[in-house]
Amino acid sequence: MPELKHLAAMVEAILAVAGEPVMLDALVAVAGQGVEPGQVEEAIEFVRLRHEGEGSGLQVEHVAGGWRLATRSEHEWALREYLGYRARARLSQAALETLAVIAYRQPITMPEINFLRGVNSAAVVRTLVERKLVVVAGRKQVVGTPLLYRTSKEFLVHFGLRDLSALPTPEEVEQVSGEGASEP
Amino acid sequence: MPELKHLAAMVEAILAVAGEPVMLDALVAVAGQGVEPGQVEEAIEFVRLRHEGEGSGLQVEHVAGGWRLATRSEHEWALREYLGYRARARLSQAALETLAVIAYRQPITMPEINFLRGVNSAAVVRTLVERKLVVVAGRKQVVGTPLLYRTSKEFLVHFGLRDLSALPTPEEVEQVSGEGASEP
């Protein structure tokens, strides 16, 4: 019965992008005219059984009166590992801001970074140092001799810059990203 | 071989939550010690084949150098119906042309883009930058040191390309253009 399989595939696609439990009614409505709720229920059951078998990392859950596709609990650990791995390979908005402050104002001390950003940025700076985008560049000869930070060679390589003078000027940024385009 | 199936299930769970292409490296790292990249590749293939069968609404895509789980295009209508009309904003002809110039000639400067298209393309490039399809890739070492542009990872995802080499070759493109106009 190709009908059932087709319906099941459609149900699976919808559950996969819904991001929340989907009610039977909604699925029936989308399935279109001539499709009975019973057939949709069969299709859901088909998807559910298909994911019960070994080799699937997903499951169909019946929650809050609807159905949703979710990962299986046995992979929770792997998922956390993955999200942690990904976090290490990405930049947060806070890290980007801090990197920007250091890039354009180097060498700069932690108190100066904190002052400009208005929040304590110690943890973020540490991350940037760990990721080798920022390095320590000596100490500032003021009270407390705080550490000075500057961007690294890796930073230049990543951004395709020959030297720091190649950073875009405010005028250039305005030209390319336009006014008010600062929000992503 | 329960090992493979277990690994496949894990891979599927990770692809399901990632929402973006996942690199082989990441999967291998998460799989833990003693798991070879080759085994992970087999697991990915297992998941891919499982979704190729009838009855699945999903597919494993190889885009932007990684793998991701996505819906199949045959359910477009149903998805649109369920999610409400929310078609992704289409790219204008100007945007497509500019993107084509950048994709095939990258890294490229604004004056070079303008020259090839015969019109000032600054506003279009700005839109492409805002849509994160194009990023700045340093400066060209010529008079005025203009900024260089290249396509982003997001570009590869948007067009479903594994990497830049998966772009249709100029010869392929020319065959399509045909029209007898390109005879030497």
Next chain:
Amino acid sequence: MDPAVVGGEAPLRPSVVLPVFEGPLDLLLHLVREEKVSIWDIPIARICAQYHEALRAMEEMDLEIAGEYLVYAAWLLLIKSRLLLPRHEGEEKDPRQELVERLVEYEKVKAAAAELAGLVEMRRGVEAVRFAAPPAPEDVELDLEDVDVLALSRALRQVLERHVREHPQTLQLEPIRFSVREKIIELFDLIRRQRSFPLLSHLLTRPDRLESVTLLLAALELVRLGTARSHQRRPFAEIYLTPTGTALPMDALTDA
């Protein structure tokens, strides 16, 4: 051929459907195709006339004609006149050559654009799955690979704008004494390192006004000593300091 564009008849309403051209090359390519002639042997006189006619039609429709169209109009006329001149056998290249080359290149661009459009078309309905995931350890949305210098500069602007918002002018910190001599050395080092140093934004973001004043004095002193040059493209724009290559005469520094 669409009469609204190149037919020469003024349309009744300016809202008639009109092929939208992406620029002079696009229009030219369209005309060449309509003529069904080879791109390598363009009848310039005819195409030139049609091109001008098209521009006139666009004008009549109150379409804003970008400057590039006019540049190409002039170029076409130039080529036409060159073709009328007697040519020395085999010496000069065809006056049409460069135009043809650009058209050929542009045609490739158009074909590639169509190719890209086709790729997107094939992917309609292909959506990344969205699952309920365990919370990410940190708000990390930016793929480093796609973070470029523009993102960086924008981030800086956000910081500065926020900073200005949160620090109205009444800001008063502990009065610390700054020495011009110390600032001269500090600034000189910054200029040498960055090659093109944005003085204004540096001054405006110092935590202490007194420090800004001292820095300004130091900057003036550096210029006076011939160790730095200042540039400003237009009034109120950023002032850049660049090193002249002259070393800092340490003994000339007064301890202000």
